[in-house]
Amino acid sequence: MNGFDGMWGALAEVGRDRHTGGYRRDAWSEPDLALREWFAEEADRRGLSRYEDRNGNQWAWWGDPSAAPGVVTGSHLDSVRDGGAFDGPLGVVSAFAAVDELRARGVTTPPRPIGVVCFSDEEGARFGVPCVGSRLLTGVLDPARAAGLTDDAGDTLAEVLRRAGRDPSGLGRDDETLRRIGVFVELHVEQGRGLVETGAPVGVASAIWPHGRWRLDFAGRADHAGTTALADRDDPMLPYARAVLAAREIAERRGAVATFGRVRVAPGSANAIPSLVRAWLDARAPEEETVRGLVAELSAACPAEVVCESWTPVVEFDAVLRDRVAAVAGGLRGRFTGEPEILPGNVAEPSRAGGDWTEGRRDTPGGAPVLPTGAGHDAGVLAGAGVPSAMLFVRNPTGVSHSPEEFAEREDCHSGVTALTAVLEDLCGLLV
Ligand SMILES: [Zn+2]
Secondary structure (H helix, E strand, O other): OOOHHHHHHHHOOOOEOOOOOOEOOOOOOHHHHHHHHHHHHHHHHOOOEEEEOOOOOEEEEEOOOOOOOEEEEEEEOOOOOOEOOOOOHHHHHHHHHHHHHHHHOOOOOOOOOEEEEEEOOOOOOOOOOOOHHHHHHHOOOOHHHHHHOEOOOOOEHHHHHHHOOOOHHHOOOOHHHHHOEEEEEEEEEOOOOHHHHHOOOEEEEEEEOOEEEEEEEEEOOOEEOOOOOHHHOOOOHHHHHHHHHHHHHHHHHHOOEEEEEEEEEEOOOOOEEOOEEEEEEEEEOOOHHHHHHHHHHHHHHOOOEEEEEEEEOOEEOOHHHHHHHHHHHHHOHHHHHOOOOOOHHHOOOHHHOOHHHHOOOOOOOOOOOEEEEOOOOHHHHHHHOOOOEEEEEEOOOOOOOOOOOOOOOHHHHHHHHHHHHHHHHHHHHHOO
């Protein structure tokens, strides 16, 4: 469909680990640079005007964004380590495919400029802070702090950027670029099973749970694993292990989720008692107080130095935009199944929208399902900065994400492109 399958195929092997089958697309790594090249080529192939902003985000414009704020869509191309194929690339590939679809329908000049964006370092796999590109763009992340972030090799982001031929002195809030975004729509693979339960291939985000990352340092004393009596040891692995179990128990009790997904042990020898265990906690819940309460309780219960590395408040997407997007996306159900096309004026009629679309959660009658997510996104960062933003989710049959198992049916991906195309069309007409 409109080049979707070809683009998807072209990305399949970039940064793929032969052993795990997962993707390793750390920001500014070789695979990431190859993906940036790919983005530039796709933009050039379509004659879009492209540039990379001061924070490493890539933009491709159809129409002149300096003339009027545009309708922007896109996502990111980096991945978590051993991540899946869909988280991020689905939104970027669908964005280009939607441009193709609009052109195939005869649109030669969109009523509003349309932008395709690839945000830099969304996952934070390398430097530990997520959404670096969009946070710098909106001024949420301090540029000096960003420049000083270090990767596992001890290299700072500033050094890594210089090596990639970029200038780190330009990092920071970018009003000129921000002004060009009239509205942002990010299409993303769903990272749960909400849509499976509604029977719909495409849904719309209502909110992003508040979430954060905390670094916990458990200090001890390095010693010999064979000659040191148990009673003489100061082994930080023990309080760390207790903290892992405590986080799970507290999260269950408070209705939150908590994960230790990354840990570094020094000196890191199998035959040495550790001198330091450094672990990262990711915690999320529907309400901010719940997350903060969880971290406070865990901090009080374990002998560790706890440092908050990132915090994202709850994001409620703009309700009017959300309902509009849900109506437009949902109204296309007829096209997906070969049923009679539903006219725009009738999208709010459940009886016209097909039986299975009236089930599950519908904030807009007849519209696509509207559901919250526990995952952070660039759309959330932009929404938090006051940019009208919305998200489309494409059904994920197992709900698994951040794993090689992450999946969406090709037909559902195409439905996502169809929905995104309609939403772009609609928003181009709406903006004044
Ligand atoms: Zn993502």
